[in-house]
Amino acid sequence: MSSGPDRLTARPGELINRDRRIGFHFDGKRYDAYQGDTVASALAAAGVRAFSRSFKYHRPRGLLCCAGRCPNCMVEVDGIPNVRACTETARDGMHVRGQNAWPSVRSDALAVFDRFDRLLPVGFYYKTFIRPRWLWPLYEGVLRRLAGLGRINSESRPELHPRKRHLHCDVTIIGGGPAGCLAALEAAAAGSRVVLVDDQPRLGGHLRLQAASTSGDDRIAGRSGIQAAAKLASLVASRPEIEHLSNATAFGLYEGGLIGVSQGNTLVRIRARQIVIATGAAENPLLFENNDLPGVMLGTGALRLAQLYGVKPGTSAVLLTDDDHGWRVALELIDAGIPVSALVDRRSDEPEAELTRLVREKGVAIHLGGRAVRAQGRGKVNGVIVVSNGRRQRLPCDLLLMSGRPEPVFSLALHDGSKPRFDEQLDAFVPPAETAGIRVAGHANGLLDEAAVPPSRRRPEPAEGGGGLEAPSSGRRDLDGGASGEAGSTGRKSFVCVCEDVTAKDVGGAIREGFDALETLKRYSTVTMGPCQGKMCHALSARLHAALTDQSVGVTGLTTARPPFQPVTLAALAGPHLSPYRQTAMNDRHAAAGATWMDMGEWKRPFMYSTVEKECQAVREAAGIIDVSTLGKLLVRGVDSGEFLDWLHPNRFSDLRIGRVRYRAMCDDAGIVLDDGTIARLGEDRFFVTTGTGTLDAVEQWLTWWLAGSEREVTVTNLTSEYAAVNLAGPRARDVMGRLTSMDVSPKGMPYLSAIEGPVAGVPAIILRIGFVGELGYEVHVPADYGAHLWDALLEAGRDFGLEPFGVETQRVLRLEKQHLIPGQDTDALSNPLEAGLDWIVKSEKPDFIGRDALARVSANGRRNLLVGFEIVGDGIPAEGAAIVDGGRPIGRVTSCKWSPALRKAVGLAWVPASNAVPGAELVIRLGVGTDGKTTRGRVHPEPFYDAPGARLRS
Amino acid sequence: MRVNASFHPVRRSALEALHARAGAHWRSDTLRWPLHYGDAAQERAAIRETAGLIDLGPSEKLSVRQSDLVSVLGKAGLDFKPGQITQNLMGRTRVEVWGIAPDEALLVSLQAIGLSDYLDSKEILNVSVSSALYLLRVVGPRARRVLTELCPLDLGENALGPDRLAHTAVANVPVTLGRQDFDGLPGFTILVPRDYAAYLWGGLLGNGRAHGLQPTGTLALERG
Numbered sequence A: 001m002s003s004g005p006d007r008l009t010a011r012p013g014e015l016i017n018r019d020r021r022i023g024f025h026f027d028g029k030r031y032d033a034y035q036g037d038t039v040a041s042a043l044a045a046a047g048v049r050a051f052s053r054s055f056k057y058h059r060p061r062g063l064l065c066c067a068g069r070c071p072n073c074m075v076e077v078d079g080i081p082n083v084r085a086c087t088e089t090a091r092d093g094m095h096v097r098g099q100n101a102w103p104s105v106r107s108d109a110l111a112v113f114d115r116f117d118r119l120l121p122v123g124f125y126y127k128t129f130i131r132p133r134w135l136w137p138l139y140e141g142v143l144r145r146l147a148g149l150g151r152i153n154s155e156s157r158p159e160l161h162p163r164k165r166h167l168h169c170d171v172t173i174i175g176g177g178p179a180g181c182l183a184a185l186e187a188a189a190a191g192s193r194v195v196l197v198d199d200q201p202r203l204g205g206h207l208r209l210q211a212a213s214t215s216g217d218d219r220i221a222g223r224s225g226i227q228a229a230a231k232l233a234s235l236v237a238s239r240p241e242i243e244h245l246s247n248a249t250a251f252g253l254y255e256g257g258l259i260g261v262s263q264g265n266t267l268v269r270i271r272a273r274q275i276v277i278a279t280g281a282a283e284n285p286l287l288f289e290n291n292d293l294p295g296v297m298l299g300t301g302a303l304r305l306a307q308l309y310g311v312k313p314g315t316s317a318v319l320l321t322d323d324d325h326g327w328r329v330a331l332e333l334i335d336a337g338i339p340v341s342a343l344v345d346r347r348s349d350e351p352e353a354e355l356t357r358l359v360r361e362k363g364v365a366i367h368l369g370g371r372a373v374r375a376q377g378r379g380k381v382n383g384v385i386v387v388s389n390g391r392r393q394r395l396p397c398d399l400l401l402m403s404g405r406p407e408p409v410f411s412l413a414l415h416d417g418s419k420p421r422f423d424e425q426l427d428a429f430v431p432p433a434e435t436a437g438i439r440v441a442g443h444a445n446g447l448l449d450e451a452a453v454p455p456s457r458r459r460p461e462p463a464e465g466g467g468g469l470e471a472p473s474s475g476r477r478d479l480d481g482g483a484s485g486e487a488g489s490t491g492r493k494s495f496v497c498v499c500e501d502v503t504a505k506d507v508g509g510a511i512r513e514g515f516d517a518l519e520t521l522k523r524y525s526t527v528t529m530g531p532c533q534g535k536m537c538h539a540l541s542a543r544l545h546a547a548l549t550d551q552s553v554g555v556t557g558l559t560t561a562r563p564p565f566q567p568v569t570l571a572a573l574a575g576p577h578l579s580p581y582r583q584t585a586m587n588d589r590h591a592a593a594g595a596t597w598m599d600m601g602e603w604k605r606p607f608m609y610s611t612v613e614k615e616c617q618a619v620r621e622a623a624g625i626i627d628v629s630t631l632g633k634l635l636v637r638g639v640d641s642g643e644f645l646d647w648l649h650p651n652r653f654s655d656l657r658i659g660r661v662r663y664r665a666m667c668d669d670a671g672i673v674l675d676d677g678t679i680a681r682l683g684e685d686r687f688f689v690t691t692g693t694g695t696l697d698a699v700e701q702w703l704t705w706w707l708a709g710s711e712r713e714v715t716v717t718n719l720t721s722e723y724a725a726v727n728l729a730g731p732r733a734r735d736v737m738g739r740l741t742s743m744d745v746s747p748k749g750m751p752y753l754s755a756i757e758g759p760v761a762g763v764p765a766i767i768l769r770i771g772f773v774g775e776l777g778y779e780v781h782v783p784a785d786y787g788a789h790l791w792d793a794l795l796e797a798g799r800d801f802g803l804e805p806f807g808v809e810t811q812r813v814l815r816l817e818k819q820h821l822i823p824g825q826d827t828d829a830l831s832n833p834l835e836a837g838l839d840w841i842v843k844s845e846k847p848d849f850i851g852r853d854a855l856a857r858v859s860a861n862g863r864r865n866l867l868v869g870f871e872i873v874g875d876g877i878p879a880e881g882a883a884i885v886d887g888g889r890p891i892g893r894v895t896s897c898k899w900s901p902a903l904r905k906a907v908g909l910a911w912v913p914a915s916n917a918v919p920g921a922e923l924v925i926r927l928g929v930g931t932d933g934k935t936t937r938g939r940v941h942p943e944p945f946y947d948a949p950g951a952r953l954r955s
Numbered sequence B: 001m002r003v004n005a006s007f008h009p010v011r012r013s014a015l016e017a018l019h020a021r022a023g024a025h026w027r028s029d030t031l032r033w034p035l036h037y038g039d040a041a042q043e044r045a046a047i048r049e050t051a052g053l054i055d056l057g058p059s060e061k062l063s064v065r066q067s068d069l070v071s072v073l074g075k076a077g078l079d080f081k082p083g084q085i086t087q088n089l090m091g092r093t094r095v096e097v098w099g100i101a102p103d104e105a106l107l108v109s110l111q112a113i114g115l116s117d118y119l120d121s122k123e124i125l126n127v128s129v130s131s132a133l134y135l136l137r138v139v140g141p142r143a144r145r146v147l148t149e150l151c152p153l154d155l156g157e158n159a160l161g162p163d164r165l166a167h168t169a170v171a172n173v174p175v176t177l178g179r180q181d182f183d184g185l186p187g188f189t190i191l192v193p194r195d196y197a198a199y200l201w202g203g204l205l206g207n208g209r210a211h212g213l214q215p216t217g218t219l220a221l222e223r224g
Helices: A039-045 A109-119 A133-146 A178-189 A205-209 A225-237 A299-309 A324-336 A353-361 A504-512 A518-525 A538-549 A570-574 A587-592 A612-621 A641-648 A696-707 A733-738 A784-801 A808-817 A852-861 B016-021 B040-049 B069-075 B115-121 B143-148 B194-211
Strands: A017-026 A029-035 A074-077 A080-084 A095-098 A163-174 A194-197 A242-245 A248-254 A258-263 A266-277 A281-284 A296-298 A317-321 A340-345 A365-368 A370-376 A383-388 A391-396 A399-408 A421-423 A428-430 A438-440 A495-497 A596-600 A603-608 A624-627 A632-637 A661-667 A673-683 A686-691 A715-718 A723-729 A755-760 A763-768 A777-783 A865-872 A883-886 A889-900 A905-913 A922-926 A935-940 B025-028 B031-036 B051-055 B060-065 B085-090 B093-101 B104-109 B133-139 B165-170 B173-179 B187-193 B213-215
Touching: A017 A039, A029 A039, A039 A299, A163 A178, A163 B143, A178 A194, A178 A205, A178 A225, A178 A242, A178 A266, A194 A248, A194 A266, A205 A225, A205 A299, A225 A242, A266 A570, A296 A299, A299 A317, A299 A324, A299 A399, A317 A324, A317 A383, A324 A340, A324 A353, A324 A399, A340 A370, A340 A383, A340 A391, A353 A365, A365 A383, A399 A428, A495 A504, A495 A538, A504 A518, A504 A538, A518 A538, A587 A784, A596 A808, A603 A808, A612 A624, A612 A808, A624 A784, A624 A808, A632 A641, A632 A696, A641 A686, A641 A696, A673 A696, A673 A755, A673 A763, A686 A696, A696 A715, A715 B060, A723 A733, A723 A784, A733 A777, A733 A784, A763 A784, A777 A784, A784 B194, A808 A889, A808 A905, A865 A889, A905 A922, A905 A935, B016 B031, B016 B194, B031 B040, B040 B051, B051 B143, B051 B194, B060 B069, B060 B115, B069 B104, B093 B165, B093 B173, B104 B115, B133 B143, B133 B194, B143 B187, B143 B194, B165 B194, B173 B194, B187 B194, B194 B213
Parallel strands: A017 A095, A163 A194, A163 A266, A194 A242, A266 A438, A296 A399, A317 A340, A317 A399, A340 A365, B051 B213
Antiparallel strands: A017 A029, A074 A080, A074 A095, A248 A258, A258 A266, A281 A399, A370 A383, A383 A391, A421 A428, A596 A603, A624 A723, A632 A686, A632 A715, A661 A673, A673 A686, A723 A777, A755 A763, A763 A777, A865 A905, A865 A935, A883 A889, A883 A922, A889 A905, A922 A935, B025 B031, B051 B133, B060 B104, B085 B093, B093 B104, B133 B187, B165 B173, B173 B187
């Protein structure tokens, strides 16, 4: 229960607080950690070496990069899969589990796959499990269990509280190393608003790992790297123009200068005029057999553990390199307290004298012109076979470090589709020439060691970081180890891509099979397609491909870089749960009355208060009120309003008298019904137009469209939110109204289809004498701030008559008894008013209106299908959309069908061929929407089922 | 109940229930807008230290839509600037003119009734939208931080200066957003359709609490 034997003495730049201890669980066992530890650093300090099992062969994998780049330490944290342990801060009480292993990472039964790699060659999924076909269901079951990475717990969803931020600035700098910090300071000094995005907890980049002194910019030159990093951080903090986002990863660059950044559970969307990419350079892994054994790490990975967390990943290290960079890493490691017994450099020449001297002084055995052939050990490295100058020897070690020459990291600069360039002099890919608004700075730009790069090859960039650890020298490189191959080495376990378990042998095999272009090789072998998205294998696979196809890497090229650069959770992309909804003014009243709700677009509407039966009975026998505030309401004003409305509708409104209301249905150019509602003429040039709940936006746009560029003097004002509306309906409705207004509510004073403005319950109102449910009705509109007051007054005034509120479901039953259609429910994108039973609104004698020609054609050609009422005479109630069949073939469909408590039968509306639309015609109707064959019987009933003459409505 | 009984209409905020739950003290029995939520002094402090969210209360709002608004409203002594909010005095009544579009103005008066009659007398066609549109104000040092989490617009000093307005979305609701500072504190007024107000209020508070946003009565905007 200690935090392990493998801690170094306190390091100057460490992130841990050694006075604060916390504890967490990994695969059921409790581990101690210091505050500030990552899950990986705490486990490494406790001696854990295997963190995961590999994707295909289930080989144990240990820490590799310790920088959130590789897939090796992906674990499940508190139910969330694929979390990188090396960047996830350890929290007290957290539960961490290994992935892709059964029963555990330590002993994984599936590791048997490692022995059968010959049965699982590259592209095996295109070749195997195909015959015999009848076995596929078995294969599929097994493959589905084995495939994929991490398990999603579908039982409990973790409590994520994703947030979103929108930032706008003049300059966004991605990368908080020396180049990024200096660029930020420069931009801030010029008066720009700057956002500095860095994926580390502290600024300074690679300087934070470096005890050796820095060169470069005056502000930091001469200091140790760690001091220089601190200096840069304090300079940045002192500038209010700079907003520094720490632990934040820029995962993509998108159109319009949009940068996607994930910072913990927050998605930050940054819009910048200028983007500077200063993402540095990254050390490459090397190729040799068993290069994935736990204990084989990147040199900077080990250094990261040591300098930032005081963790000692091994007691005797051998470092493999092909660059001066590796020598510097060796010095830093020794300085930090990690003994390096041997350094194996691929090159035959020593680096500059001073560096060589320093390394030799530390007693490191140097093997020039040497390379690793094979790492040895079972589950953990214990030695490496090295060949140098023709001599083969075994070097014992418990830590094998790979410090391949660093490559510039600039994938983000390619997200706009531009292509990298291969610089022969540098022997490296470099970013494209500066594109609009995007610059690449520092090591990311291939701006390398000053001394090693001739001035003509230097990238024109002001912000140069300190010449430090990751400043590689030039010089061509060959591939190491089993790749291009020592005799006897097959590359069978030389991993190019650790995410997808693609080996050097696989790459060779794929090329022999004809996938000899890098992009096809990628798709076939899946190299670079894993969770690291090529961060570990991009350069390695390109170089291996070049070597095997005997061409230059410049010709081979790199595969396309696309967002996201780093994985981002769907929850973060989705952001907080912000789905707007709309409430009417009576919302609280409905809730208090115990209404159940239904969504209509964004609106919340009461579905039902008690039962359909009870609510229907109140409306038919006494009175009911329904909240119809969600109806669209438009005020159309201006001298040309009447003529404009005539043009928009098949029926006529210019002749509507003031104080009258008329049904409206609107068609498009093809004569298709778009929407219906009413139009009331409140004044000479003032029309109050109502629309359906869901169609308001379309209608408003339609009106605006036809007014644009028109000479008509018409203005349209959307008053949907201004008015709350209630429909009062039932034989006692007049008695209720009489109690709420001093106006004459008698059949003479306020007759059917009148439209009157006056006070109701003391509030100015628009009263329309209309109804949708076939009873004496009043639709009352009042300013919405008084909506609840009106509702209260109606309930109070109607109580002793038996008035009840009713919901949308009851309204739909009542309107079906009257066979009133609802556009969108009973009509669709092919329905015209002539066939939908609205022929009475079409005034074909009008000079012109939208849809006139189309409707004339329908009249001329005859109506083919009609919307008719029907009753069910068999059992069951067909679903909406159910087919009407004749001899098993569909001939029509049900659009609405509900049980009517009053009629004691189910009634509905359906589209049927004109020949079937005769009273009493028998219909065979499927019950479900599917084709399971169950049917019932119905009978056509073209007349309303309830009060066919409409006497009650007009009373 | 007698026929034609006299009524005492109660004008209610779309947020009445939310205000009540937060302990609002109403303006009056018939105007259900919060003056404060129990501790006006604390609310005054909150808008100076973090941020307050205010339902600006019953106001008269008139929509005027026609071309040539500069001269048409000029006739009535009102200053119209598209994309800006102007402050006007009509007698003793303060009238804000929101330049919604080159051919659309919104007149807002927190005090007066009778503005519509006055415009009618000047033959300026106007439509009351007093209930339709709600004014929610976020004010305080953290106001900008609260809104950057919910609004894609650049709210920087140079992008949306004082008394400027813009059409945007807050918490995915289409709104008009006006910059209206208060006493040197950054402030933003959100003009939102009434039916979205409760949703938006909840969305703002739910996300803003982390930054110290709290409901504040209108009293906090008066010199105390």
